[in-house]
Amino acid sequence: MQTFQAIMKIWRGQFLAAAVIALFLTGCNKPSSAPGVGGDTIKVGEFASMTGSEATFGQSSHKGTALAIDDLNAAGGVLGKKFELLMEDDQSQAGQPATVVRKLISRDGVVAILGEVASSRSLEAAPICQQNKIPMISPSSTNPKVTEAGDYIFRVCFIDPFQGTVMANFALHTLHLKNVAVLTDVKSDYSLGLAKFFKEGFIAGGGKIIAEQNYSGGDKDFNAQLTSLKSSKPDGIFVPGYYTEAGLIALQAKQLGINVPLFGGDGWESSSLVPIGGAALEGDYFSTHYSPEDTSPAVQDFVKKFKAKYKETPDAMAALGYDSAMILAAAMKSAGTTDGAKVRDALAAVKDFSGVTGKITMDANRNASKPAVILTIKNGEFKYVETISP
Amino acid sequence: MNIRHAKTFLLGAIALSFLVSLGANHINSYWLFIAYDIGINIILAVSLNLINGYTGQFSLGHAGFMAVGAYTAAVITNQFGEMNTFASGAVFLSALFAGGLLAAVAGLLVGIPTLRLRGDYLAIVTLGFGEIIRVIFQNMEKVGGARGLSVIHDWTNFFWAFGFAAVTVYVVTSLVHSTYGRGFIAVRDDEVAASAMGINPTKYKVTAFVIGAFFAGIAGGLYAHSKQFITPGGFNFMQSIAIVVMVILGGMGNTIGVIIAAVLLTLLPEFLRPVAEYRMIIYSLLLIILMLTRPQGLFSLRKSPAK
């Protein structure tokens, strides 16, 4: 083709020269920055999706983290210093976390990183924290791969295999379900991960996945998927997604005459769930970190303070954001320093830490090991059903 | 840019980026990676400028081509472990080329509808193609689907980013200034007159799409090896818009202007960090005001091509 001849004519020679130089090239360069503790505050970095398509999760998580920093500082901080939280917005946009985390580490000199909700964005930041030996705690990234990025990466939430298995066992043994349908959010790594491990656990336990349907986070109409699921007559539908979609799915399922229980994971936990889904959610179940009926002072105190500060009830992401900062402070306290390596060791040694999301112990893979609580929706309120330990 | 100095520019720019990459260890890693973003954005904006600015084919799907390049290159380099400089350079270069070529194939597929469509119809169709490419990656379990793909090697450095930026600028400039390449501008200015003069508009349009997509693919590969993690969501419609804005701001068909715009628009969000919650509001307002006051672009001396 003449077109390509024209291009080749221009390229001939010049491009070869470029290619030759290219081959003489050094591979990569290592960032060389040693973060220090500046002044009389301990700088902690946080990156969150404050704007963009997943702003609602990032904002929630950030509120929890900010509240924790307030609480810590009100109690005098740790090591005689107060915390300074430097938050960067990653706009829910891929590519941004790498930039903002580099900024926090190499320009602002933070000693630790908190974030993110979405696993895909935590996965972008994790290698950078690892390279710079800065401990990173993700509040709610559930993909197992996040902490596999290196020994400086921790999390305070469940991982998909645990929560997926918990729900599979709950469906099998408590609800006595045999044929379950799954409705997954294909845009969300959280939903995909949870669905995967639920299916594996459920099938291994003798159950059958009789139908699978998908949607994209942000969708509002699920009638097509639900009508199709209905025709396969499941005894229950697993909906591993977030509360907005879960509420709408429950609503539309009831309208279509689907009267089997729906159940999901901690993405359901939100004070917005019941207003959206209304009566349609009655008798549905989800797993989460703590029960609002929990009378432990830590939980009650957190809920009270959160309501006072933000005039809303905290959801699971806010609670996890809170715990991520609290567990970091505790580790610094026990390490007696803010040095990355020592804080890392202290984090790895965390045992029976009383967070608002339960008693947290870091396992060998730096994942929080803590019991899951199953709640049901009764008369528009979350009611405790049972606790499942890891 | 004067075409006679183009070769000097190319070699000079490549040599310079090589020298800078040797001293990269002394640069703060935050600014260093911003610099990589600048290089990648220059490639994206200049290559889109060939389609939008010089050929007048309005494309809103550049992020889709970028995705093809990013995934292809990442899948290839992920097959290799650690290796010495020579081998890694060769592997990286081949992976980038493979990504560029596959993106060019995608460009060929998208270029075909341009035979019939113009203006805003074309814009929407390219947007649609870009979204379809994204949805396809989202459903490709082999590359992680919506969960994304980790890229093992961080091979993108100053040399690669700016070396390829220089190559892109060189190719696009040389092309549109060549006898052959004048046809792009002719197609933009008046398609009917151009075909009356014996220029085949179809061929030029498809060529523009193929070359533009090729470099977008290269940029995608560089992006993947800089961020070390890619998800389909990162190549959405917003990313395409961001590249278009660089072209518009720089002035359609004005390579130097587009380069300056790519640099400015990569840096602007960094300077707007203190007002992060207003950042996108400011960005969109700037876009509207710019269109109202200087639709020919900030750096263009010419009047916009009236039509």
Next chain:
Amino acid sequence: MSEFIQQLINGLALGSILALIALGYTMVYGILRFINFAHGDIFMLGAFAGFYLAPKVATVLPTPSIGSGLAVMGISMAICAGLGIVIERLAYRPLRSRPKLTVLITAIGVSLFLEYTGQFVFGAAPKKFPEIIPVYPIMKLGGLSVTSNQIIVLAVTLILLLALRFIVLKTKIGMAMRALAFNPEAAALMGINTDVVISFTFGLGSALAAAAGILFAVNYPAIDPLMGILPGLKAFVAAVLGGIGNLPGAALGGVIIGVTETLVAGYISSTYRDAIAFGILILILLIKPSGLLGKKEIEKV
């Protein structure tokens, strides 16, 4: 069989909302020949206007009732009509003689501005849309379920479509709109005040988008500032499918997109749902760029 009919009903309800949005696209395109990218965000603002109005209306009228529903919808339509006129006046009118692509970029700018300002002002978290129309017990006809909301959506869409048809075909301003769509210069020479007609068109289109926003929110009661993006794009595809500039075409296109999407999601694969509308768009533009009903010049607005 009953599953298939159920899917048709689902698709019809979704499609009629898309049809209402598509009408606005098609009217503006018919007259100004440009894609008002921000139209989907007017749809979003319509829903939010309803969200903030509902408690106010509830202090005057018993809520939920048909009356309160109509009041909320009416006021929200009026607000959005005004907003549409203002946006046209400020952002699009100065660009009228400029290349279409300049206007398209401006429209994208307006769209981003509305979305991000919305996130800032309303908050990013989805909001529960209040019940403004009473929900009657679900009708069950041999395994099929039809909700009262779905019937309301269909009825309101039909009424608005007829009203629009009346305005365009029987009123003076409608005649002016048609004249302008047919030949802007000749229309101006005939003494038609182009600016007024264009403002009216924007107002009318935005009011329909607001109505669609309210109906959408009544049916799917979780609203957020980014809710307009996808319905907006799909409605645009619907407008092109029906033949852009053609009113019945837009309505038909909306229903076809809604039904196709539902059927494909239900029977083939829901994974590719978002790509379906774009696939249809590319196909129609390759096969018949004028759209299904694109030939009827007389109905062009």
